[in-house]
Amino acid sequence: MYTNVMYYILNRCFQTIKGLFCHLIFQTLVRWMLTVRKNYRNVAYHNWRHAFNVCQVIYATMKNCKTQRLLNDREILALIVACLCHDLDHRGTNNAFQHKTSSALAQLYGTKATLENHHFNHALMILNSEGHNIFINFSSEEYSELISLLKHAILATDLSLHLQIRQKFFAMTEQGDSIDWDDRDIKEIFRSILMTTCDIAAITKPWEVSRRVADLVMTEFFDQGDKEREELKIQPQAHMDREKQDELPKLQLGWIDGICLPLYKHLVLLDPSFKPMLDGILENRALWEELDIDRLTKQASIDSGV
Ligand SMILES: [Zn+2]
Numbered sequence: 001m002y003t004n005v006m007y008y009i010l011n012r013c014f015q016t017i018k019g020l021f022c023h024l025i026f027q028t029l030v031r032w033m034l035t036v037r038k039n040y041r042n043v044a045y046h047n048w049r050h051a052f053n054v055c056q057v058i059y060a061t062m063k064n065c066k067t068q069r070l071l072n073d074r075e076i077l078a079l080i081v082a083c084l085c086h087d088l089d090h091r092g093t094n095n096a097f098q099h100k101t102s103s104a105l106a107q108l109y110g111t112k113a114t115l116e117n118h119h120f121n122h123a124l125m126i127l128n129s130e131g132h133n134i135f136i137n138f139s140s141e142e143y144s145e146l147i148s149l150l151k152h153a154i155l156a157t158d159l160s161l162h163l164q165i166r167q168k169f170f171a172m173t174e175q176g177d178s179i180d181w182d183d184r185d186i187k188e189i190f191r192s193i194l195m196t197t198c199d200i201a202a203i204t205k206p207w208e209v210s211r212r213v214a215d216l217v218m219t220e221f222f223d224q225g226d227k228e229r230e231e232l233k234i235q236p237q238a239h240m241d242r243e244k245q246d247e248l249p250k251l252q253l254g255w256i257d258g259i260c261l262p263l264y265k266h267l268v269l270l271d272p273s274f275k276p277m278l279d280g281i282l283e284n285r286a287l288w289e290e291l292d293i294d295r296l297t298k299q300a301s302i303d304s305g306v
Contacts, residue, residue, distance in 0.1 A: 025136075028133065039089055041089065043091065044219040046092060046220065047090075053201075054086065054198045055198075058083045061197070065271055065273040065274060066271050070187075071187070071190075074142065074149065078149035078150045079153055079195070083195070085123035085126075086153070087119055089118065090119070098114045099111050101232065123150065152188065152191065156195040157199050161192070162192070162196045169192075172186060197263065197267060197274075202214075203284060204276075204278075204281050204284075206280070207287055218248060222242040225237075225240030226242060238251070246295060249292035253289060260281055261285075
């Protein structure tokens with residue numbers, strides 16, 4: 001998989017370069033990717049493994065869905081690079097935590113998409129480090145366009161932004177074949193939606209994988225909840241409260257019904273080749289529902305003293 005993605009980026013960035021130069025450029029790509037990996041922290045969920053998984057999904061999407069023909073080469077390249085970089089230097093705490101603690105990041109980037117701005121700036125810092133510029137063969141105009149696409153794609157992984165954009169996307173999918181793909185705004189909405197589609201795609205994967213990822217997310221959330229309780233002396237939200245960990249199935253159902261299902265259902269309306277992802281969610285939802293029924297049954301018997 002590493003090799004597939006590397007060659008894909010290599011082809012997109014450097015396809016006109018041959019021979020000795022190609023070797024030097026391949027070194028740049030390897031150096032860049034290793035540095036990106038090194039700049040993910042050892043947190044439970046938002047680590048290099050997550051970034052690479054997100055990249056794998058965009059790669060699979062570009063290979064298997066008709067989506068690829070809607071985007072040009074530079075847009076695809078920016079999306080792939082954005083997936084690898086979109087959570088760079090994540091500290092295992094969310095935007096709300098940055099604001100509550102007035103962290104250095106909140107002071108630096110303000111209260112809007114705090115972390116996402118940091119991830120983008122970190123990506124830019126790596127790109128500008130000596131021997132790391134994988135976009136070196138593009139003209140200055142193309143370079144500016146790539147950076148702008150990269151920024152837009154990384155900022156789009158802010159879920160609060162997704163909630164604003166998705167209504168426009170849902171309306172778009174109702175238009176069927178009459179969508180104007182030459183419209184810049186339409187393309188921008190679509191690229192944003194693709195980033196979220198890949199970022200949260202663990203919910204579409206086979207149960208063993210999806211379940212394991214849910215546990216990793218919860219581990220990170222509980223760590224934040226512990227900090228909030230111990231350091232900030234506040235009651236964490238239910239999904240970050242270790243004392244409510246038995247509510248995981250209920251929380252997963254809320255996540256699936258509120259965020260995931262609407263998104264993937266509309267993606268399938270736009271392009272039926274996304275259907276395996278929707279099917280995966282529905283299978284996982286059924287299993288979470290079974291676990292939730294078990295939980296409620298146990299709770300009812302405790303409450304009734306049986
Ligand atoms: Zn992510």
